[in-house]
Amino acid sequence: MKKITLPLLATLLACLITPSLMAAPSKADIQASVDLRKHWQGLTRDLAFPARWVPDSHEFYYRLTVAGGFAFIKENADSGEKGPAFDQAMVAKGMSQAEGETVTALNLPFDDFWYEDDGISFLLHYEPWHCNLSTAVCAKKPQHSRPIADDEVRDLRMPADNHLRSSPDGKLQAHVIDHNLQVLDQDGKTLLLSQDGTAGNFYDPQTIQWSPNSRYLVIFRVIPGYPRYVTRVLSSPKAQLQPEVIQQLYPKPGDVIDMAQPVLFDLHTGNHTDIDAALFPNAYALANLNWRADSKTFAFEYTRRGHQQARLIEVNAASGKGRVVIDETSNTFIYQWRGYRHDVNNLGNEVLWLSERDGWAHLYLYDGKHAKVKNLITDGDWPVREVVHVDDTKRQVWFAASGVNPGEDPYFVHYYRVNFDGSGLTELTHTAANHHVSFSDDMQYFVDNYSRVDLPNMAELKKADGTLVRTLAKADISRLTAAGFKAPQVFVAKGRDGKTDIWGLIVKPQHFDPSKHYPVIENIYAGPHDSFVPKDFWPFGYHSGGDKVIGMLALANLGFIVVQLDGMGTANRSKAFHDVAWKNIGDSGFPDRILWHQAAAHKYPWYDISNGVGIYGASAGGQSTLSALLFHPAFYKVGVAFAGCYDNRMDKMSWNEQWMGWPVDDSYLRSSAVVNAANLQGALMIIFGEQDSNVDPSSSLQLVNALINADKDFELLQVPSGEHTVGRSTGPIDYVQRRQFMFFIKQMLHQQTPNWNAK
Structure with missing residues (x-):
């Protein structure tokens, strides 16, 4: 039998230490974590x-x-x-x-x-x-122009921008009077006045577009949609005692939206033509209308309600007849927020078009005359992220993409140049890092700002071919490092299919001890519109909102491991990776997330998920937090949900119909935390601002109502005057963060928290 020595005994005892036996964070510890951002944010130089x-x-x-x-x-x-x-x-x-x-x-x-x-x-x-x-x-x-709520319903409470819009030759002017289009000559004489405009089917002056030769004009005639208003009570105005009532136009999934009819006017003949609506049935959006340089045609993009069909439609100015140049369809969704089109030489004979039809986001060159693909411009198992510049004369495209370089993090963005025919692919950014590049208008120079979570920012001025002109700034993080900052650890594990890599970050406490066991908390945002794990160095986030690495570290310092990862259903990978979200927002990538946690726990003894995992998130992350607790209660035990949309029928139309489809069906119910509130088993804290203009605050209160009806216990913090980012960039940030921290201490460390009311 092996003799137990004192060092071995100490090791055994350390292995037996559970979070509940660790020293409870004191009031000073908690306050230090709350203050970490403000104390550390000024410690870098030349970043x-x-x-x-x-x-x-x-x-x-x-x-x-x-x-x-x-x-x-x-x-x-x-x-x-x-x-x-x-x-x-x-x-x-x-x-x-x-x-x-x-x-x-x-x-x-x-x-x-x-x-x-x-x-x-x-x-x-x-x-x-x-x-x-x-x-x-x-x-x-x-505000000069009439707002269009969520890009779908015009706010008719506000006047439209109805200034006289001059033709390119300066000889004519157009505006709308009594809902009808009026065109005046230089002497103010009326040359044309439509007769079919009414309050219920009006010409929108903000959509007037003249042809370059000043002969034609196109304008939208609009049948208004349903004006749904979200009503909020401002309980504690700064300047008065009594509350105020605020109404916000806010279309929701399934609502009737504005119907726009393009109408073509010929100022030589006085004729006008309604463009055949059979070309764009049940339109969700008619966008990016532009006249071609020769005034022979104009074109616009159409998205069908439900986001499963997109078209490029071209209209002949002389005849008023339209035709479909590009017709894009999908069995799931077409991500039009990432769509791109470019009319070569602004004539329409050739068109650049972004599509995911082969499973990845790539650029295609179309023959505009014959409405067919000429060739694929970019190709490979990687997505184009952004088109930066097109040179019609040189027939070249500058674009950003990720996942091109084998062995790199597939989310790292690099910049490239390629010819229209797909030849000559040239990488302009070579460092294995995440790049933010901006080009001068003449494309002679660009600034390359690159970093990783473990590589502080470098800013370099380069020529268009990628050669270095000079270094602009090299970040000095010596003070931040001396204060105790350590870069997060990148961790990769296989997803639900056993093949796909899932990438994430592990944030350890400053005084991490590998001999101890730390409970794990996940910071989640799983919105399908992007990917969210930080790839840049700046640990405080490039923008004010959001809980970036420093917020995760502040929580970790209280005795946790805090992680963030991008599961399936998020963007910037393959179409199949993204499609997991289709009519399935409640999935939130959890089958991948759970496997990732289990892989980390298998590799690292200090990664303790034996008593379940905690989770927190805001907005869509708030909804995902509830999905974790409701649909995976054996794994996720404690959650803090900020400003969530807990039922996709209650949230803005544009975001939710993009992923959940139209018409509203039972997939919305399956993903709803409100409908499934009775499944709650873990500990939950709900936080929201009463003046949330992004997500209807009633979404939080409807969840509260459902939990009460299901006889469930939870904690609730409603912040008067708080906006969508309450506790993250506006409002009483420190207070809200402290409440979140203490909830996790109490529920996951099982320790008594300090009494903040005691003097």
Whole structure:
């Protein structure tokens, strides 16, 4: 019998330590985790964010981490001269006055901007803002055009932008009067006035498009859809005691949407023609209408309701007759948000078109005259992610793709150039990393900003052929590393088919001890519109919202392993990988996720899933959190769900019909957390903001109602005035995060949490 020595005894005891026997996180420990982001975010230097180019110039600008915050730098590619992109102190003064709270120059409340008019513009809390650079004045930009809610239903409470729209030759002007199109000559004389427009079938002035030769005009006549309003109560307004009622136009799956009819007007003959609607039956969208350069035709893209058919339709201006140039169909969905089309030389004789018909997103060159494919431009078991530039003269395409290079993370984005005939594929970015590239308008230069979770950002200026001009910035993370930051660990395991690699990250606590066992919590977002595991270094996220690596580390420091992975049903892999989400949002990739967790637990003794896995997520991640607890209760035991859409019938039409289809059927019920609320077995905390303008807050309350009716226990935190990103980028961030942390401590470590009310 082997003698038990003191070192061996210590090892055995360590193996027997369970999370419940570890020291409970103190109030100071929890507060340190809550404060981790604010304490660490300023520790990097010279970390450049992706660049933008000043239009029609060789000047570009980017955001850079400096002592005390962030500087915006502008640089000239030719001369190398650089300086401030704008007066940050002046903008800070203007924002302080506009927001009624102190904004400092090195901590402006936006990550990105663009030059516009006499200043800069940017987005803040979903809304466009503008700051004048000659005076310290910042304000929200006024809304001039009539909004189209979720791109489907016009908000008829708001007036349309009905200014006179001049023909290219300047001799005619068009607008809408009493729901009808009116065309005036230079003397103000009416040349044409339609007679069939009514309040229930009106001409939309915001859709007027003149032909280049000024002879023709096309405009949409619109039958309004159903104006569904989400009504919210602002319980605690800043400026008054009494609550306010807010109404938001918000189309939901299955609602009747606006019906748009393109109408062609010939100003020489006075005739007008309704384009044959048989070409675009049950239209969900008619988009990207443009006149060809010779004024002989115009074209537009059509998506059928249900997202299983897309077409390119061309209309002959002389006859008003339309024809289908490209007809794309799918048994599942066509991801039109990632669609792309380019009319070569803007004549329509040739068309570039993005399709997933062979199982991967690739570019095709079409013969526009004969409506058939000429050749495949890109080819391989990898997806085109974005088309950056097309040179019709050189017959070349610049594009981004991922998964091209064997042995690399298949999500790493690289940039390429290829000829129209598919020859000459040239990679422009060679480092094995994730690349963000921006080109000058003349395509002479590009800025390549690349990194990995374990490789801090490098920003380089390169010529169009990929040769290096100079290094712009190399991130210094020495202070961050000294504070205790360690890069997440990449982990790969096979998915449900036994063949496909599932990629994820493992975040360990700062003071990780491999001899201990740590319970595991998963940070989930499984929306089918993208992939979500961080591939860039910046651990705080390129944009304000979202719980990136630093948020995962803050939670891990309390005694957990925190992970994130992309399961099947998310984007940026093959069509088959993506199709798992079709009419199946509730799947959320869980068969892949569970296998990934089990593979990690098999490899690492400290990866403890013996008592179940915790999970948290926001928005679609909130819905997935409930799906984990309801549909996989033997594996997922504890969840915190933020701002979720818990029944896809309650959420915005555009996102949900894209993945769940139309008409609304029982697949919506199968994925619904509300319908399946009685299945809850684990511990659940629900958090949402009462002013969520992205997901109807009633979705959270309907879940609450269903849980009460099913006699289930749970915790609820409703944040007055909170928006969709409550607890992640707006609202009482620290408070909400602390509540989340303490819930996991109590439910997964089985420890008493500090009394925050005690003095």
